[in-house]
Amino acid sequence: MNQQLMDSSPEALTPGNKSAVPPAMEDQTEGTASLKMSIFNLSNSIMGSGILGLSFALANTGMILFLFLFILVSGLTSYSIYVLLSCAEMTGCLNFEEMGGKVYGKKGKYVIFGTTFVQNLGAMLSYLFIIKNELPCVIKVLIGKQDEFLAWYVDGRLLVVLVTFVIIFPLCLMKHLGILGYTSGFSLSCMVFFLIVIIYEKFHIPCPMEKTATVSNATIEKMCTPKYFVLNFKSVYALPTIAFAYVCHQAVLPVYRDLKDRSIKKMEIVSNASILSMCFMYLLTAYFGYLTFYGEVHSSLLHKYPDDDILIIIVRLSVMMAVTLTVPVLFLT
Template sequence: MSVFNLSNAIMGSGILGLAFALANTGILLFLVLLTSVTLLSIYSINLLLICSKETGCMVYEKLGEQVFGTTGKFVIFGATSLQNTGAMLSYLFIVKNELPSAIKFLMGKEETFSAWYVDGRVLVVIVTFGIILPLCLLKNLGYLGYTSGFSLSCMVFFLIVVIYKKFQIPCIVPELNSTISANSTNADMCTPKYVTINSKTVYALPTIAFAFVCHPSVLPIYSELKDRSQKKMQMVSNISFFAMFVMYFLTAIFGYLTFYDNVQSDLLHKYQSKDDILILTVRLAVIVAVILTVPVLFFTVRSSLFELAKKTKFNLCRHIVVTCILLVVINLLVIFIPSMKDIFGVVGVTSANMLIFILPSSLYLKITDQDGDKGTQRIWAALFLGLGVLFSLVSIPLVIYDWACSSSGDEGH
């Protein structure tokens, strides 16, 4: 059950961006990056479990507070909240991209049909305030935990459809345009590339990092583990990460081999649902799953905010006002952010990097400060911390540079 819960915590909208990451790195480079991030994530969870055992803390924020005081608590709150907000944004982005296509199909309209009720931005606002807001206003969301199983099933269904469609959809070469040089041949366009470096390669590592973050959920799952032990929880994380590694790689490789360089940062958006019931079903399943997952993440962010402000006593007026303000801010971001790769990029180089690399290694180094027996482990943890800092120093300027150079119309959304 813990493996199932942790796998669900890892699995998210990041899976939709992996084929885009692969298209901009090539198969071999992508496999190296995916394997590296998987192994590094497993190591960071090992550090987190050691810190938890040493301090007796089962809550990430409290662990930060115990080791680094109020600053630690604020930093961990910031990183986990940004990660959860990024996940909510990417989920609502799926609604913005996919719901119009599903509605057009159900109405029997052409893909080019446009009206206000098939405008993704309008639909996001309707879904947010018609479905998500009432769920977010509830005092507790215990029953919504059951949707996590449904969410995971939808993503498995999505993977099966991606593999099946690879053998159904022929390689399509688009009309020659500014992005394809005149001497590009059909054979070139439909040949898999093993190593690729271009301006979008910078998004690959943040997207993969974003797809593997589950660190805020590790300690709660650990605390509920039967006959709890560090070794047993490490085994749970190893199995979960291996399962997700296989699922992520299969989705990315089959998505890429279907569309090659034409793949988008939201893989699902590339499949045309015109006269295709299977694609429509997978679209609707993923839409329902993400709509029901948003309140669960929202609840976590809001309760952390109240905890931080020391306003833990329930107050209906404050509850409603804070909920509405947060949802309005999230909606504005979804409406104005041009594509999902920007969400994956920003969250990947900031909070995902903090949660995977910087925080677990910093906590470990601080806790084992006085312990002379842990010399070798401390060297590894220090190198791990250095890797996280290096990742930030390299990725953040490159993502900013790409924003400055590319126009917002790049993605075709």
């Protein structure tokens, strides 16, 4: 009977074939991560550096169009994860490569391996690039030096290597993804702090930040009035930021595999809770960031705030810590 299940034909794996018996899961290893830790890990894989560009995307689509597009992407992400979990149940695989091999053969296995490798590599490199660019600037502000100041401890290349070996590499040696639930929880806490500061600064930064005698009241009113629907050539650049806000599919099966007493129903709770919490955080960040600077918002939100504000410096460190702790999660997926 077991052999019969394992040798299910492609027709038996078709979602519309209700009479088919899904094969038993090939990976029978018991998961170790609790529901809460799994939510932390999946939420951490969702949250990325794109959160810094959401206000810019909102400024170039308008408040109403942005909300519509963002809710649409949230719904599509939730449905795509449901389809992915259904495929895992039908094939009995908890690994992307094995699933691709079972459905598409050997070529499919290698294609899926290549695409997931490139996707994870690109994401990890983007996070390390943020550290390389941001950490030297923060150190220079803290020690009171100018941008032209050069020293080994403000060399971005050296700093990114140091962070990789001191923080990222030890976490990548963990055997189970569930252990990283604690670091993922701390990473999410850093981003919650980031959100709180964004909301706080909204009520303490005037619009516009710098008022001059040459700027009329009509111009100021135009600059500081929210736009509800915007369509221009920059709107095209905003769409990728919105579309890729929930890129977490590479982590779904690893998180599911490491879930204690795993079941499709429990994993749907994990995915829906993660998407809803990140949607709430994303929307608050986008709207409060936009309502602080309106059309003058920068493509990277934190670059618009004063560099010498100690609170903003702490926030920038928090964001760097958050993206640093995301890298091990991507590595183990």
